[in-house]
Amino acid sequence: MGREVRRVPLDFDWPLNKVWDGYLMPDRFTETPCADCKNGYSPHAQNLHDLWYGYLPFNPESTGSTPLRPDTPTVRALAEQHITTAPEFYGTGETAIVCEAQRIAELFNGLWCHHLSQDDVDALVAAGRLYSFTHTWNREHGWQKIEPPVVPTAAQVNEWSLRGMGHDGINASVAVQARCEREGFPLECPSCHGYGSAEAYAGQRAEAEAWEPTEPPTGDGWQLWTTANEGAPISPVFASADELASWMSDPARGTAWVPPATAAAFIADGWAPSFVSTAETGVVSGVEWMGHHTTSGDAGDDA
Ligand SMILES: [Zn+2]
Structure with missing residues (x-):
């Protein structure tokens, strides 16, 4: 600027x-949206993406994870936190805590991102994600890999994802891609090869790449x-x-x-x-x- x-x-x-x-x-380089996908994923990858974010019904047992319950310690602690922060909204006392814990458990049980399998976790570590488990950080040296290398358990990562920021969109795409590979499904939409759109006329993409201001x-x-x-x-x-x-x-x-x-x-x-x-x-x-x-x-x- x-x-x-x-x-x-x-x-x-x-x-x-x-x-x-x-x-x-120029507008003439705008491609035609792919009729067969939303953003370039194959149908299987799109399903996994939707399970990650809870857009499709998800069952924790499908990844070998333990469903959360209102008395799961992290869920209970979150519920207590919410109630302390906004008693005028949630009410107070044991009934309010249990009610909120029930809501949180149901919500989080519906998302794959809180119920990763060990294969999912291994894929994330292999892709250089989950640094807070595998690295230490200090002001002087920045991130340093823990030696010998650490691979967190699925339970540890799933507990961590309930608190704070949890997984980002990159983790989602890494997990989706790795699971497609493990399960033998293509990652990309076969119609558009992952672009999410198709050329409106032959040679459009090459023209767009060659375009200069x-x-x-x-x-x-x-x-x-x-x-x-x-x-x-x-x-x-x-x-x-x-x-x-x-x-x-x-x-x-x-x-x-x-x-x-x-x-x-x-x-x-x-x-x-x-x-x-x-x-x-x-x-x-x-x-x-x-x-x-x-x-x-x-x-x-x-x-
Ligand atoms: Zn497509």
Whole structure:
């Protein structure tokens, strides 16, 4: 993200704040959604994905896992936590705890992600997941592999997944892929080979890959652009650098105003980050910061 000065034709009239068309992938490269899948998975993989998230009925015994009960310690502890956090919602006392524990147990029993088999866990470890079991972390050395290597049990991982963040989407895809392989099913949708979409015309994908953005035309004009998103003009086109500097330092621009010397220095340099935070000045516009450094010559004091 930043601002930059562009030299464009004097009659360049692209709308302000609208991303330059040449930077955007044209609509003609939009593919046709695959009729046979949602996101590139084979039917078997899609079923597994849905079991992971509980979109299809799941039975813990199908992976050899033990169903959770209201008196399972982690479930009970979670229920107590919920009730302490929001007694006005859950009520209080033993009845409220048991009721909430029942709800949690039923909910979590319906998700494969809380009932992995040992094969699932082994696949996750092999894929470099579950670092909190297999690695230690400290500020000095970061993540360090535990030696000899540790492979957590399914019970340990399933208990862990009930607390905190648990598994992410990458773990889901690793588990789905490994289980497809073990069970002898393809991972990818045979119709679209995993793309989730098909070419709307022959050669479309190759064309899209070969596509390159085109720059706006160049000319004698001066214009301020934002580089946020892909890039868009944010000032009128001026005939001279001085006029652009005057526009940038026009008090009518309110918080976007910058001192004239700063604007001139910025145009000379051509680029500044949008916002810069310094201990000295707080958050300032990148243009202002750039000018500050350029004019006072104290670049390098931010270490
Ligand atoms: Zn498909």
